[in-house]
Amino acid sequence: MIIHLKPGIAKEKAENLAKELQAVLLADETKKILVTPSALKSVDSRFDDVVAEKFVFNDDLLLGSRQYRKKTREIRIGNILIGGDSGHTLVITGPCSVESETQIETMARLCVELAVKMLRGGAFKPRTSPYTFQGLGTAGSKLLSRMREKYGLKIISEVRDATHIEEIIEYSDVIQIGAKSMYDHGILRRCGSAGKPVMIKRGFGTLLQEFVQAAEFILSGGNENVILCERGIRTFENKTRFTLDLCGVSYLKEKTNLPVILDPSHAIGYAYGVPDLTRACIAMGVDGVIIESHPDPKTALSDASQQLNPDEFRKLYKSLAPVAKAVGRIIV
Ligand code: PEP
Ligand code: MN
Numbered sequence: 001m002i003i004h005l006k007p008g009i010a011k012e013k014a015e016n017l018a019k020e021l022q023a024v025l026l027a028d029e030t031k032k033i034l035v036t037p038s039a040l041k042s043v044d045s046r047f048d049d050v051v052a053e054k055f056v057f058n059d060d061l062l063l064g065s066r067q068y069r070k071k072t073r074e075i076r077i078g079n080i081l082i083g084g085d086s087g088h089t090l091v092i093t094g095p096c097s098v099e100s101e102t103q104i105e106t107m108a109r110l111c112v113e114l115a116v117k118m119l120r121g122g123a124f125k126p127r128t129s130p131y132t133f134q135g136l137g138t139a140g141s142k143l144l145s146r147m148r149e150k151y152g153l154k155i156i157s158e159v160r161d162a163t164h165i166e167e168i169i170e171y172s173d174v175i176q177i178g179a180k181s182m183y184d185h186g187i188l189r190r191c192g193s194a195g196k197p198v199m200i201k202r203g204f205g206t207l208l209q210e211f212v213q214a215a216e217f218i219l220s221g222g223n224e225n226v227i228l229c230e231r232g233i234r235t236f237e238n239k240t241r242f243t244l245d246l247c248g249v250s251y252l253k254e255k256t257n258l259p260v261i262l263d264p265s266h267a268i269g270y271a272y273g274v275p276d277l278t279r280a281c282i283a284m285g286v287d288g289v290i291i292e293s294h295p296d297p298k299t300a301l302s303d304a305s306q307q308l309n310p311d312e313f314r315k316l317y318k319s320l321a322p323v324a325k326a327v328g329r330i331i332v
Pocket of ligand 1: 096178
């Protein structure tokens, strides 16, 4: 249950109520909200004088549900707006991993050429094998931040564990929680108080319910700016790397109030399919797509098979506007 307390309730009283109901208390100057497990369906009448509004739920998708907030949350990333009434579909591109200054700068320049506003790049990579490239770490984060200063691009980068989360918060505009890290409660909880938008990726073996509950950890920590990212789940099929769950995307759009970004690159795992799949994603009417691109994909130190080269990305990017228009959206 979500309970909005009446204005003017003292903090101490709200804290006592939270303790009694085993609720999370969200409090700022203007509002105090209690969030309890969805199993709680009613509160005692002695609370009547403090309760302004109550919302009852069937499962633990609460703060992020459309039942609570009808409109998709509006998220501002500097001069970029997604969600709300914007009708924007944000295109993000850049390499899987930051590998060198020349590499990341080539992709930053491609963004500037095409007016793409957000650059991606991993500095701390959660790899499947410990023997492959693990990312440049802090040096990679600093290169991203240099691209932000030099080209005015917004940056999204992944946090692998809680040890370097402060650095990712400082050097990025959107914090990415990866598919392999979405169960890390150190990360989820710190992101709850990060004061920056967070994009959380669905694990490849994660139920939609578990996915939205992970997002609830960030929301219930007080961060209102959470974006969901579907990046493919594991099915019986192995000709493609994963299977992009577009049915799940429909569920997320229908049931949650959180913007949704799709990642066709990790879903299919092969560059040949990324253009068609990206257009299919755009046609889903989502809030964004994140596409891996690299100056010379065959030499990439991670995810070489799925990254587009600059010409492939240019061609794809130019084909997106009509698809977005057909579903009442504009590419930003
Ligand atoms: C990535 O974005 O490069 C990445 C590692 O993605 P995922 O967490 O979806 O595997
Ligand atoms: Mn990758």
